[in-house]
Amino acid sequence: MTDFPTGDLSRLSLNTATTKALTLAEAVDVATRAGLGAVGLWRDRVAEAGLEEAARIVKASGLRVSSLCRGGFLTAAEAAGQAEALADNKAAIIEAATLGTSELVMVVGGLPAASGPSGPPTPGGDRDLVAARQRVADRVGELAPFSGEHGVRLVLEPLHPIFAADRAVLSTLEQCLDLAAAFPAEQVGVVVDTYHVWWDPKLRELIHRAASEGRLAGYQVCDWNLPLAADSLLSRGFMGDGYVDFPTITTWVAEAGYTGDVEVEIFNQEIWDAPGDQTVATMAERYLELVQPYL
Amino acid sequence: MTDFPTGDLSRLSLNTATTKALTLAEAVDVATRAGLGAVGLWRDRVAEAGLEEAARIVKASGLRVSSLCRGGFLTAAEAAGQAEALADNKAAIIEAATLGTSELVMVVGGLPAASGPSGPPTPGGDRDLVAARQRVADRVGELAPFSGEHGVRLVLEPLHPIFAADRAVLSTLEQCLDLAAAFPAEQVGVVVDTYHVWWDPKLRELIHRAASEGRLAGYQVCDWNLPLAADSLLSRGFMGDGYVDFPTITTWVAEAGYTGDVEVEIFNQEIWDAPGDQTVATMAERYLELVQPYL
Numbered sequence: 001m002t003d004f005p006t007g008d009l010s011r012l013s014l015n016t017a018t019t020k021a022l023t024l025a026e027a028v029d030v031a032t033r034a035g036l037g038a039v040g041l042w043r044d045r046v047a048e049a050g051l052e053e054a055a056r057i058v059k060a061s062g063l064r065v066s067s068l069c070r071g072g073f074l075t076a077a078e079a080a081g082q083a084e085a086l087a088d089n090k091a092a093i094i095e096a097a098t099l100g101t102s103e104l105v106m107v108v109g110g111l112p113a114a115s116g117p118s119g120p121p122t123p124g125g126d127r128d129l130v131a132a133r134q135r136v137a138d139r140v141g142e143l144a145p146f147s148g149e150h151g152v153r154l155v156l157e158p159l160h161p162i163f164a165a166d167r168a169v170l171s172t173l174e175q176c177l178d179l180a181a182a183f184p185a186e187q188v189g190v191v192v193d194t195y196h197v198w199w200d201p202k203l204r205e206l207i208h209r210a211a212s213e214g215r216l217a218g219y220q221v222c223d224w225n226l227p228l229a230a231d232s233l234l235s236r237g238f239m240g241d242g243y244v245d246f247p248t249i250t251t252w253v254a255e256a257g258y259t260g261d262v263e264v265e266i267f268n269q270e271i272w273d274a275p276g277d278q279t280v281a282t283m284a285e286r287y288l289e290l291v292q293p294y295l
Numbered sequence: 296m297t298d299f300p301t302g303d304l305s306r307l308s309l310n311t312a313t314t315k316a317l318t319l320a321e322a323v324d325v326a327t328r329a330g331l332g333a334v335g336l337w338r339d340r341v342a343e344a345g346l347e348e349a350a351r352i353v354k355a356s357g358l359r360v361s362s363l364c365r366g367g368f369l370t371a372a373e374a375a376g377q378a379e380a381l382a383d384n385k386a387a388i389i390e391a392a393t394l395g396t397s398e399l400v401m402v403v404g405g406l407p408a409a410s411g412p413s414g415p416p417t418p419g420g421d422r423d424l425v426a427a428r429q430r431v432a433d434r435v436g437e438l439a440p441f442s443g444e445h446g447v448r449l450v451l452e453p454l455h456p457i458f459a460a461d462r463a464v465l466s467t468l469e470q471c472l473d474l475a476a477a478f479p480a481e482q483v484g485v486v487v488d489t490y491h492v493w494w495d496p497k498l499r500e501l502i503h504r505a506a507s508e509g510r511l512a513g514y515q516v517c518d519w520n521l522p523l524a525a526d527s528l529l530s531r532g533f534m535g536d537g538y539v540d541f542p543t544i545t546t547w548v549a550e551a552g553y554t555g556d557v558e559v560e561i562f563n564q565e566i567w568d569a570p571g572d573q574t575v576a577t578m579a580e581r582y583l584e585l586v587q588p589y590l
Contacts (some may be wrong), residue, residue, distance in 0.1 A: 111538060116434060127539065128543070129493075129494070129540055133496065160457070161455060161456050161457070164493075165494075165521055165538040174496070174497075175497075178496075198424075199456040200469060201428065201466060201473075214360075232527075242460075243461075245424055248424075268401060
């Protein structure tokens with residue numbers, strides 16, 4: 001039996017990507033036993049359980065659903081790809097509403113030639129980053145009213161510039177806020193994920209801006225580890241294992257007035273290979289040491 | 296014998312880091328035979344030849360020296376480390392003046408715990424990014440007058456945020472321009488290296504700002520290749536091999552009024568292993584295809 005640490009874990013949320021080997025029911029179970037306040041759900045785990053059953057499981061647990069991950073992949077240049085993206089994101093919006101979360105995290109996709117939702121990067125092709133970013137804004141504009149009707153917010157996630165080619169052409173919090181500005185705050189928000197934005201020279205100012213505009217929809221924490229993993233997507237670590245200054249960034253988030261959940265979303269093969277209870281115990285320990293005191 | 300392409304290569308500069316296996320004399324020789332207008336020199340190759348001899352070689356060649364790489368490593372928190380950095384940068388300033396270039400490229404260093412000029416990243420220790428950045432500004436302030444006295448400009452290089460922990464805490468062109476604003480334009484400038492800034496949503500605006508403030512001291516081109524190399528420092532490619540939109544960015548640089556040299560600086564093991572003539576021929580071809588028509 002793993003011992004879970006004692007302390008105020010009421011705002012800590014387990015993102016199911018952190019315990020990739022667990023089913024949704026198993027992730028909800030460990031989060032509940034550890035005394036967490038919430039879970040963040042990925043759509044693959046929801047689909048596996050079935051949407052209605054997933055909604056029943058989380059409701060029965062008493063946990064909040066801090067977010068649903070993820071909508072997005074909005075950069076297609078062709079009509080067919082755009083129609084597919086709209087249909088898939090509308091489905092995700094309905095899933096979020098059914099699961100009882102208002103926050104749908106959007107990973108908007110990379111250059112069309114560089115990636116697909118499932119494919120590996122391919123060289124060559126369309127390198128027009130400006131146009132890809134405009135298409136993201138266009139698609140968000142088409143989705144935002146539908147999202148609002150369902151009580152769900154499209155939460156734009158800036159991804160680290162390391163992923164600008166193949167994962168997300170939204171690269172900074174400022175860019176996300178500038179895009180969001182055209183829409184009501186209850187339809188389009190932003191999320192601060194330390195892994196993606198820790199390096200930003202304007203981070204404090206932008207966190208305050210996001211909060212003052214009513215768009216700070218989530219706070220996700222994990223560390224920037226070095227050396228980078230062979231698959232750089234998996235280079236995340238527990239808080240304290242890398243180079244992110246969690247006390248400082250958390251203080252900025254708290255000062256800005258954020259009172260929501262703090263999700264831990266770590267992609268890391270070694271962590272995925274460990275037992276779920278051990279992973280949740282470690283993340284709770286690190287949260288109590290490096291994040292919770294500064295909230 | 297490698298055939299070099301014909302075309303206007305008068306603004307193309309070979310950075311000696313691209314042909315790592317060549318001595319300074321060999322790099323100058325191939326640049327001259329290929330019809331390039333300039334070379335960018337690294338201090339290790341200069342030291343190897345001896346400063347006076349290096350200056351003699353480049354002067355005899357008739358090539359311009361577009362820049363000297365590199366000064367920097369200014370983030371030390373201890374007095375000894377700071378004194379060492381000041382001494383080393385003063386030496387670099389004198390070298391630049393002796394070699395006949397006004398532009399000293401500054402790679403400012405990462406978090407003190409994460410790197411040294413030669414050491415590998417180490418975990419733990421000082422994660423205070425805000426303080427590290429302030430120390431960079433303080434050191435630049437101490438060096439700028441000395442630099443100005445020698446007719447040399449400190450050219451701040453924003454490095455891709457992938458290197459924020461271990462290589463350079465200056466991560467965006469905006470941050471560099473904000474830091475530079477406290478100093479005369481002839482003492483502190485900035486360089487645009489496509490590899491480091493291609494992803495920046497504000498790139499066009501910032502290139503124009505740099506030029507209008509008289510600080511656009513250099514334009515370096517190489518591509519962002521995927522997948523990343525095991526050592527991410529070596530993930531650079533010839534223009535056209537990755538995801539950077541060279542025609543667009545070059546157009547922005549030209550519109551802004553930049554009339555200087557275009558340096559090619561590629562760290563890539565495969566390119567380093569190839570014959571120097573072949574490397575210069577390929578970079579010249581790609582330059583004529585993707586960069587020169589837009590200048």
